[in-house]
Amino acid sequence: MTHIVILGCGFGGLAAVRELSRADVRITLIDRSNHHLFQPLLYQVATAGLSAPAIAAPIRHILARQPNVTTLMACVSDIDVGRRMVLLKDGGAVTYDYLIVATGSTHSYFGHDEWAEAAPGLKTLGDAFEIRRRILLAFEHAEREVLDDLRTPWLTFAVIGAGATGVEMAGTMSEVARHTLADEFRRIDPRKARVVLIEGNDRVLGSYPEDLSAKAQRQLEALGVEVRTGCKVTAIDETGISFTGPSGDERLPARTVIWSAGVAASPIGKSLGVPLDRAGRVIVQPDLSIPGHPEIFVIGDLAAAKSDGKPVPGVSPAAKQMGRVAARNILSQRRGLPGQAFRYRDYGALATIGRKSAVAQVGRFKFSGLSAWLFWLFVHVYFLIGFRNRMMVMTDWAFAYFTFQRNARVVASTEDDPEVLEGGWTHRHARAAEEPAPEVGHAPEAGPAQP
Amino acid sequence: MTHIVILGCGFGGLAAVRELSRADVRITLIDRSNHHLFQPLLYQVATAGLSAPAIAAPIRHILARQPNVTTLMACVSDIDVGRRMVLLKDGGAVTYDYLIVATGSTHSYFGHDEWAEAAPGLKTLGDAFEIRRRILLAFEHAEREVLDDLRTPWLTFAVIGAGATGVEMAGTMSEVARHTLADEFRRIDPRKARVVLIEGNDRVLGSYPEDLSAKAQRQLEALGVEVRTGCKVTAIDETGISFTGPSGDERLPARTVIWSAGVAASPIGKSLGVPLDRAGRVIVQPDLSIPGHPEIFVIGDLAAAKSDGKPVPGVSPAAKQMGRVAARNILSQRRGLPGQAFRYRDYGALATIGRKSAVAQVGRFKFSGLSAWLFWLFVHVYFLIGFRNRMMVMTDWAFAYFTFQRNARVVASTEDDPEVLEGGWTHRHARAAEEPAPEVGHAPEAGPAQP
Structure with missing residues (x-):
């Protein structure tokens, strides 16, 4: 066969x-990997709005009823x-x-692979967890930092590249700071966090029609995002980024940088x-x-x-x-027949920016704001794999919409890495978990004696 | 103040x-960590039934409206x-x-800390992810293994210690093999997986009344778990465990071992x-x-x-x-007043075993089977932190109950660790992720040019 x-x-x-x-x-x-990932919603996992299982379905399960497939991980x-x-x-x-x-x-870091450590991109669930972790821990660091000069970079978030992912990330991060976390800290005001979106081109969403780019930028700014177009990044390290823009060379001290440029x-x-x-x-x-x-x-x-x-x-x-x-x-x-040439059918373009904000182009129609956002919501939930996931995502979104809360604000690995809040950065996988050695002796309440 | x-x-x-x-x-x-963990349901995260956010609530969020608390991570x-x-x-x-x-x-590994690597315990979300990962990947390994002798240990799961956690883990793992994964593999039959529960004492749930222990053991066996009481573990490594039981020294080749003994x-x-x-x-x-x-x-x-x-x-x-x-x-x-002595009020004991199986003791009342399981479900959902989590957990369980499916079958870190299926074991955090180096050059479809 x-x-x-x-x-x-x-x-x-x-x-x-x-x-x-x-x-x-x-x-x-x-x-x-063992799952099919619905990548268009990955930024929601990165910003703690959705849990991983909501957008990832086990491949074996999707294909359980297709007997002519063997799946190998x-x-x-x-x-x-x-x-x-x-x-x-x-x-x-x-x-x-x-x-x-x-x-x-x-x-792609355009030949600057050394930027990867300081500015992770968003492709896999692992990337999303790492970005979620950096965003949430930045606020924790800020809460513990006494000196203003040292605190500000923890409350500055830079997103490099204003394509669809960059726009979504920047808009959502601004919402997280302004709404979700607003009243939960005692020493800092998360509303004062800066989200800076840096783009080399002269407009955001460069592949979209110009009027939609302009609308997207206005919607971003309404959400509190600082949009910097025409800026070419020249250096990134763990303390911030350097770039050359219309007004010359600049340095932005920022502890959290996200790469969505290539x-x-x-x-x-x-x-x-x-x-x-x-x-x-x-x-x-x-x-x-x-x-x-x-x-x-x-x-x-x-x-x-x-x-x-x-x-x-x-x-x-x-x-x-x-x-x-x-x-x-x-x-x-x-069957010995000739192959068919591929023809791309373009259904349009659609990018979300935040709560009730989005831009869309479908054929000759262009729209933005609430109507585009509802359309975006419908399209994304419709294309999610599986009834189960659709229901989960709808529930999570309804909850997030009405309460401004986000459901997945969990940083799992900090428990396993007690060093996470020491000396600033923790690089995923880069050091062994240093769990305290178990104490010697039995705890009587642990149940029966040692087997 | x-x-x-x-x-x-x-x-x-x-x-x-x-x-x-x-x-x-x-x-x-x-x-x-940044979350309060509902530990009684942690085994559900480990067996892919619940996602982490369902049982973990951000501490800051729980205490947002209690202004006299400052939370520090x-x-x-x-x-x-x-x-x-x-x-x-x-x-x-x-x-x-x-x-x-x-x-x-x-x-506690009773002085054998070297067993920790081969037999992780279940205390934190990180532990639960690691156990989930080992269980799911064991089936993937088995699907790819050609030789019977090498395949069998991947389909053998040992749980050491038959306290509440061990009983829950063993019962649920057996369900996962017999129902959830049953039809999704082509070369192996997950229903043939062995789950062996090893206990040093002469009965499971040693802190429970004897008749409930007996009932729990019967329910476990009905779910397909092999219960081995009176067995003292003498060695654990990545190929299996050795123990001394009523019939002498034995060796159980098993690639997945879970520690719940102390x-x-x-x-x-x-x-x-x-x-x-x-x-x-x-x-x-x-x-x-x-x-x-x-x-x-x-x-x-x-x-x-x-x-x-x-x-x-x-x-x-x-x-x-x-x-x-x-x-x-x-x-x-x-206020200069004397302190109150602590008096423990014992509400009873409750352990679940699997679908419709549980044992409970409340005051003088003892019950088991479906009624105990429904009681367990009610109690656990009732005590979960927050309406949101209760709703999530109920939805997940209703789904799991009616479809036999489990919602959280995602192994996130494999994507970041391409070595995961090589040479058998991968130790969490133990090696750096070896992602392929990004290619040099721009992808035109990535949106605008480099910023």
Whole structure:
């Protein structure tokens, strides 16, 4: 039976798997995590509005009733296109008749990888937890800091890059400071926290129509975000960022910096041995296969695809559409039929900014404010995987909307890392948990004697 | 104004803070985490039934409307009883007029601290995530393992210690294997997983009446748990456990081992300079203060208290009652009145085993099965902090009950640690995340140019 291997269970990979649900093929889906992530809402996990399970569904569960799929949780190290074999990091290997590569993208620091430590990006659940942790702990540090000069940087939050993620993060962080945390501190006033959104371009949401960018900026400013456009970042470290703007060189002391300025393709693309674009994306043929290997398809953020001569944007609807086309083209090829060229159907653009604030473009229609926000809410909940998650997210949002509270303000790892509030920074995974050694002796209330 | 410092925001510390809500005092509450944890449901987080925010409420939020409390997130390194000063690990210090120490307990491996790595216990949210991760990844490993001999240990789960936590963990893990995961794997049958509960005593739930222990064991066995009583563990490593039982020495190859056999008091007790019992707990006076220091009170799991000559058990109702008495005794002392002796009011014992299975003793009444389970559900949801959490937990349980699904089957950190499925074990925090280095170059779809 034809064996199709699919790497990555993001929007593209999952769409391909589902498109093949009734096909007489054997599918192996390989992902390094155990869940499909609804990435458009990841910023909500990072800002403590949603818990991780609300936007992450176990892959096995999604595909439990599709018997032609075997899911493997594994990391891919290489692809041997000659032997038609995917090599796994633990030494295993999986052969294929057809391969769909959908491993997506990661952050790009434009050659400044040393900024990653001080300015994490937002791609995975782990990233979201780390950002949540930094935001919440910054207020804890500020509450404990006695000197004004040292306190201010803890209450200054910088977001670099004003694309959709940056705008969402900045707007929501401002809401957290102004509403959620407002009355919970005794020594600081969280309302005085600064959220600064820094953008190299001359406007926010650069890929949107200009009038929507202007509206988004006004909505951000109404939420208390300082928007700085035309600013090029020159340095980032744990005490703040330096940038060159319209008024010259500036230094912004900030203990919390979030990077949302660039993405780069997954390094798996390189192992295919075909030309990449300068972002490391695989240049695909019209049918999404790669040159010289009609059995290999690349989709989603990893693919540099064109539709009607224009580059296809790295957004989830495009990934889903590519997934379906790649799956259908495999079935056509098996029957000796020609493949279908990919055509991107653009449904528009939609970005949320905060409570009742959003901008949207659907075809020729542009709208903003409450109507765009309600539309955004509907679209995102509608596309969430699974009835269960939709219900959870709706409940959480209804609660957050009416109470201004956020439900997921939990920093789990601090308990395991008593050093978290010492000396400022804690780098995730960077040091072993130093739990106190257990005391010797039995506690009588612990129940029965030692087994 | 009188300054009361309270260390720890578990059940005891929180009860003390609340008892003082109308008092004309200044309170500083110090905890190393940012949340109050509803520990009785922690096993649900460990078995992927609940998300962390469902059972953890931000301390600041709980106390937002109690203006006489300042909350500090910090780690205590020492207590200087002479200078009436709490020393923090980051070098800070807080002076007090009265001190309530409520720092609880940690795991005890009875002198075998080297077992901690192979057999984590369940005290914090971090512990729960680690156990969740090991359980879910064990099935992933089994799915990928080709050799029977190597696969079986991944499908063998051992729980050491059959107190309430051990019984709950074993029963729930068996349900996860038999119901939740049943149809989601292609190469293994999760229903064939073994869950072995190992107990040194001659019965499970040793602190319960004998007939309830017998009923609990029957309910566990009905859920598929193998109960091994009278077995003394002699070795634990990452491949399994050795123990001596009624039929001699045995070896159980098991890749997932959970420790619920003993607790030891928090090491902070030692810094008070007063006698401890052999579990490291502080021996308190009848009014819960310590000898020679009427201004220092010790409550909860850290206190070795007596009530009517009998030791007070380390359970949450006792901690809450002690918290209230210590708070009242401080207020009495301030007015020059004598303190009240602590008397423990025992409301009974209650342990759940699984779906519709539980045992309960309330006063002279003993019951088990569905009625005990419904009672357990009611009591636990009733005592959860906050309406929000109660609603979340009820929703999650209703969903889990009717669908046999579990909502929180997410292993976040695997995405950040691509090595997770290599070479078997991954130790939390023990190695740096090895994310692929970002590719050089810009991705045009990432939005605007570099700021």
